[in-house]
Structure formats: structure tokens, C-alpha cells
Amino acid sequence: MASVKQDQASEMSSFEVRSSDRDHPGLAIAVLVDYDGTIATNDVTDDLVRAASSETEWLDLELAYRSGAVGSRALLEAETRLLPPERADLPDLLRHQPHDPAFVPFIEFARRHGIAVEIVSDGLGFFVGPAIAALGVGDIPIYSAELRFEPDGPRISFPNGNPDCAICGTCKRSRVLAHQAAGRHVVYVGDGYSDQYAVSYADTVFAKGDLVDICRDRGVAHRGWSTFADVEEWLRRNLVDGLPAPTAHRFVCGPEADSAGAPGRQPAPG
Secondary structure, eight states: OHHHHHHHHHHHHHSOOOHHHHOOOSSSEEEEEOOBTTTBSSOHHHHHHHHHSOHHHHHHHHHHHHTTSBOHHHHHHHHHHHSOSSGGGSOTTGGGOOBOTTHHHHHHHHHHTTOEEEEEOOSOOTTHHHHHHHHTOOOOOEEOOEEEEETTEEEEEOTTSOTTOOSOSSOHHHHHHHHHHTTOEEEEEEOSGGGTTGGGTOSEEEEOTHHHHHHHHHTOOOEEOSSHHHHHHHHHHHHHHOOOOOOOOOOOOTHHHHHTTOSBOSOOOO
8 A cells, every 4th residue: 555655646746736736716616527428428539530440440449448458548549540630521410519507507606606617538639629629608718638630631749748657648647646746625527438547546536337337346435416507506415515524535547457477568459
């Protein structure tokens, strides 16, 4: 256990608590929110890749990821190679992506109460900022991959990955740890495999979809949710009653797991 704590401390020295992490006004609560399948009610990354490739190509990648044979960084690099060379050639899905109708009221509630909210996405990422802007909710910090359409085709990079670990494209766990280091109770809201590491460190977890089974399998305490109205109601109640005590952080990931030979460094199929 001591070595795990040392590794986490080492990670925090690489992922220093940024000034913006310290400067959120208001309550000592941070809500970290996934995008695909959480704010957007569909998985936009999956929909784009499936539409741009054959069912076999997409399914081989998805199965490799879900089995743990590859991490999300290798998955996203492979999926980027399946996209058309120009953004204009993408399937016409982005203009029609549906969003949880309770998300905008949730953001308004959080701002009234000084609750920090961040979006942490481990998908292709390039569509998240424009989608949030179109919702009219103003500036929300977004941590995701960066995908650019260059003259020789799309290229993806991972500015929010962990430099000591090649498993995930965006290190959601590091955002959890950064807010906890700044003294905040971290609430995590998600729905799937890209959330599996963050939820093992968050103080309160809201899970739906595949994430429910992941939490059950790993013994992670969690609350079910359908829309952001459920998260808002829980926060509203606990602002009066007091936040629950943080849960124990028993799962190991990132630099610790990678140094132990965990999957995630192999190239993805194709």
C-alpha cells in the first residue's frame, strides 16, 4: 500500500495542481462528467467510427478495448486511421447528436452554488467543445484528446494523457486526484469503460450503462442515475445534509498498473 501511495504522489508531481484547480470559488465540490453517452445521450465517437468503417473493423477494435487487450489511447489512434481524410467527409452525425435535456439546468444549478464542473472525455474529443458551445452554457473546462484534420489526414494527440502511462488517451484519474489535492469532494458521473479508472478514486460515483457492471465487479460504491436531474437532486439534498465520507481507493491503475505489466501498450488491431 505504501508503494501505491508513493506512486500516486509521484503522479501528482507530474500532474501538478494547476492554479485553475485552486481558484474555483464556492463549495469544496467538483463534479467531473464524461461526455459520450453521458452529456450526449449517444456515444458520438462510436457512432462516427462505425459510420466511417466496416462493422468488422469497428467491432474488432471495440472488443479488444473492452477485453482490456488495448487501452483507449491505442484504440483512438486506430479509430482515427479509419476516419475520412477531411472533416467535411465525416458522416452527418455531429449536428444531430442528442444531449441530456437536464444537463443545462444542472450546470445552472452548479454555478448558482459555486460547484466546479469539468468535462473529462476519453473519446475523439474534437466535437465536445463545439457541442457544449451550442448548448449555450458558457465556458466549462474540457479535458480530452485533440484531433486535427491536416493535409495528410486526421491526426490525434493526447495533451491530457498521463506522461508516465500509455493506457488512456485522457487520464481522468489525474483530474480526480488534482481536485482532491485541492481539498474538494469529487463527484464522478459516467456510463462506460472510459470511466473505469476514475470511479475507483472519486469520492461519490454516479453510474449507468456498462459502468454499473464495472463498479459492481470491482466493488466500487455507486449510485444509479438516468438524467442530470438525478445528480442535481442528490447535490441539492447533500448541500443541506452534508456530503458522505469519501470511499476507500482500492483499485490501482496508471503508472502502477503499467509498470506491473498491465495491458494497454499493445497496438490495436488494424
